[in-house]
Amino acid sequence: MLLYTELVSPRLEYITNFIQSIIGESITITTDEELFIQSTQVKISYSSEAICTQAYHIQPQGLLFENSIEPIDILITSCREQICFFASQNDSHGFDVWSAIFYLITRYEEYLPHEKDSYGRYAHTNSLAYRYQFLHLPLVNIWLQDLQQRLWTAQNGQRSTVNGQRFAFTPTYDIDIAFAHQHQSIVKNIGGFFKDLMRGDFEKVIERANVYSSTAKDPFDTYEWLDDIHKKYQLQPIYFFLLAAKRGIYDKNIPPKKKGMQQLLQQHYSKYLVGIHPSWQSGDNDVLVLQEKQALERITHAACTKSRQHYIRLSLPETYRKLVAAGITDDYSMGYGSINGFRASVASSFFWFDLEKNKATSLLIHPFCWMDANSYFEQQFSADEALLELKDYYNIVKQVGGNCIIILHNSFLTEQPQWLPWRKMYEAFLSMI
Structure with a gap:
């Protein structure tokens, strides 16, 4: 595959490498418009305007050409019955799947100010996936299956039966x-024995005794x-x-x-x-x-x-x-x-x-x-x-x-x-x- 872009960036190269690893197709990035137009490969135009009618056009949202980390207003929409964001009405795909995947797998939202849970960790309730009820879905994989099918159809005129990913x-x-109990310190074992006894947890007392005496595992x-x-x-x-x-x-x-x-x-x-x-x-x-x-x-x-x-x-x-x-x-x-x-x-x-x-x-x-x-x-x-x-x-x-x-x-x-x-x-x- 050949991907045309007006600008190459570390973010674009990174997410392109990830996408090709999942769909099982090599993707070469080029800024040469003439080379892109003349190519007979499967072509993706990742640009503000469609380069040629033979290319699958994805309009960039802009995230991949930035260097900073800034809050982003995410508008959740739907595309081909799947949740999505960074939507576009003027391309072949319906949303900037490159940027959307980048946002999710880099955990972009975790670099922004957020609430912590009781253990001081990023609280899952902050996440886009939890708030919009797609935490249970491997949405990135679903998007890429859809992309692979659409690229195949655009090239061959029929749906593919090949899955580029291996379960x-x-x-x-x-x-x-x-x-x-085994291999624990003597102090911990004795202390545990008396705690169980004081709580009246005789089942645990017997369990400990059996382990200590090697009569049970x-x-x-x-x-x-x-x-x-x-x-x-x-x-x-x-x-x-x-x-x-x-x-x-x-x-x-x-x-x-x-x-x-x-x-x-x-x-x-x-x-x-x-x-x-x-x-x-x-x-x-x-x-x-x-x-x-x-x-x-x-x-x-x-x-x-x-x-x-x-x-x-x-x-x-x-x-x-x-x-x-x-x-x-x-x-x-x-x-x-x-x-x-x-x-x-x-x-x-x-x-x-x-x-x-x-x-x-x-x-x-x-x-x-x-x-x-x-x-x-x-x-x-x-x-x-x-x-x-x-x-x-x-x-x-x-x-x-x-x-x-x-x-x-x-x-x-x-x-x-x-x-x-x-x-x-x-x-x-x-x-x-």
């Missing part, structure tokens, strides 16, 4: 607390069960381990210096992809991400390049700059820790664009759409309701050929009475798909 399903696990030790599931359904999961050196109010995992934690990490590294789960504390201390990453590397004797923020504590651009500085190349934090859905309105990976520097980076972002903790704590779903929600996200991502990335926790998959329905729900979901 994938990736289960991921956040290991916030590797073991409930630690309830959070769901790793063999997960291994069996992965083999049965031929899954390739990714594990993210919290490795804070010191405990904190939100960081309660087994310290990485513990032998049991080290063995667990080595076992998983030998079978799966493993990444770092930067602690809550690392959000306030720049050096901790690198220290936690190095702790994982010392234990596994391998480079760590993947990460996901604990509690999805993500602040743009600071968090991503910190990860880049620490040598992280792939991040899986793009989603909300307060509601399920598509934070960037996309179900495909994309490189982070630093809006403040107006520059594309080498940090690859892998968005997730569903997390068990959101379903349970934030949306207050039952296991049955969560199953329906999870199936819906799986199906819509499959329809657009994206990557359905979900997050689960080992502590949600136990055989404890509270969590057994969630364990059964997950296995039921996998058997269905």
Whole structure:
């Protein structure tokens, strides 16, 4: 494909590279009008006026030719029965899909003044997707399927049956607390025992006693069960381990210096992809991400390049700059820790664009759409309701050929009475798909 533009900019180059990665077609940018007119390729005129009748014309809204970050009045409209914005009446497409995608995947709105949630994160209620009720849709992928079909039709006179995107399903696990009782400090175990006793939680007292005496497995030790599931359904999961050196109010995992934690990490590294789960504390201390990453590397004797923020504590651009500085190349934090859905309105990976520097980076972002903790704590779903929600996200991502990335926790998959329905729900979901 050949894209004509009157001006080449970093933003235009970035979003064109992203679009070609999704539709599976190479797009060359040119400012040479005569070359464009003479070309026999599929042609897109990204210009204020149509260049020639053979070209598919998209009229720029202007966002891609700016260098600053300014508030934008977004007018939500509809185009071919899909929600859209940056509408135009004078082109082939109906709206500036290039700029609209750029606005969503760069998280432009998160660089503007906004309200924080109770954890100090960008509140999902600020977002365009939540306010206009498309948070549940991978809208970018839907738009690009439509664009691909229209370009194909314009060139060949018929609809295409080819989907340029390839569907994938990736289960991921956040290991916030590797073991409930085993490998915990003596002080914590004794304190927990007496707290359970004082509360009259005799079931938990018996559970602790059985684990301490080695007559029962630690309830959070769901790793063999997960291994069996992965083999049965031929899954390739990714594990993210919290490795804070010191405990904190939100960081309660087994310290990485513990032998049991080290063995667990080595076992998983030998079978799966493993990444770092930067602690809550690392959000306030720049050096901790690198220290936690190095702790994982010392234990596994391998480079760590993947990460996901604990509690999805993500602040743009600071968090991503910190990860880049620490040598992280792939991040899986793009989603909300307060509601399920598509934070960037996309179900495909994309490189982070630093809006403040107006520059594309080498940090690859892998968005997730569903997390068990959101379903349970934030949306207050039952296991049955969560199953329906999870199936819906799986199906819509499959329809657009994206990557359905979900997050689960080992502590949600136990055989404890509270969590057994969630364990059964997950296995039921996998058997269905």
